[in-house]
Amino acid sequence: MSKPSVPELLTTWKDNFTRNFSAAFTNLDAKGWIRIVMIVGTYALLRPYLMKLGAKMQEKQHAKESAESGEIHPNELRGQGKVEIPGVGDSDEEDEEEEKVGQWGRKARVRQRKFIRDALAKEEERLRDEQEAESDKELEEFLTG
Structure with a gap:
């Protein structure tokens, strides 16, 4: 008996699969349907x-591997990160005061800091866009001139 060709094998597998799959659902009783x-x-x-x-497990494993290999995150190389705002940062005195008073107004201070960071980020983006527009104008002048 000769060895079947690849197309013959594929058609045999397809026929077996369709026959078994359809028979699995047509022969099910109520108990089988409830199980499914x-x-x-x-x-x-x-x-x-x-x-x-x-x-979570993958994140822990990745953090452990990167700590072992001494990798530096790309954002650290670019200098990006949390924007420090002079005069608005947390100080030890503020923390001690908050603990004594019962942390009154802490949410408002945090909200204000976030607002200032967002405003600074938008301003930096606007300045970056202006610089790109100016460089585009200069290139256009060179190309048309």
């Missing part, structure tokens, strides 16, 4: 939690 619904429902309910758990 429970399995699919449990999977649908647990999947987001399993994904979060996997992401």
Whole structure:
């Protein structure tokens, strides 16, 4: 007996799969359908939690590996990060005061700091866009001139 060719094997596998798949659902009784619904429902309910758990584990593993290898995050090389605002940063005196008073107004200070950081970021972006526009104008002058 000769060896079957690849197309013959693929058609045989396809026929077996379709026959077995359709027979699996046509021969199910009520108990089987309940089992399928429970399995699919449990999977649908647990999947987001399993994904979060996997992401946390992967993040821990990545942090451990990067700490061992001494890698530097690319944003640290670019000089990006938290924008420090002079006179607005947390000081030790402020922390001691807040603990004594019961942290009154802390949320307002945090909100104000965030607002100032956002405003600075928008201003830097606007200045960057202006510089790009000026360089585009200079290039256009050279090209037309």
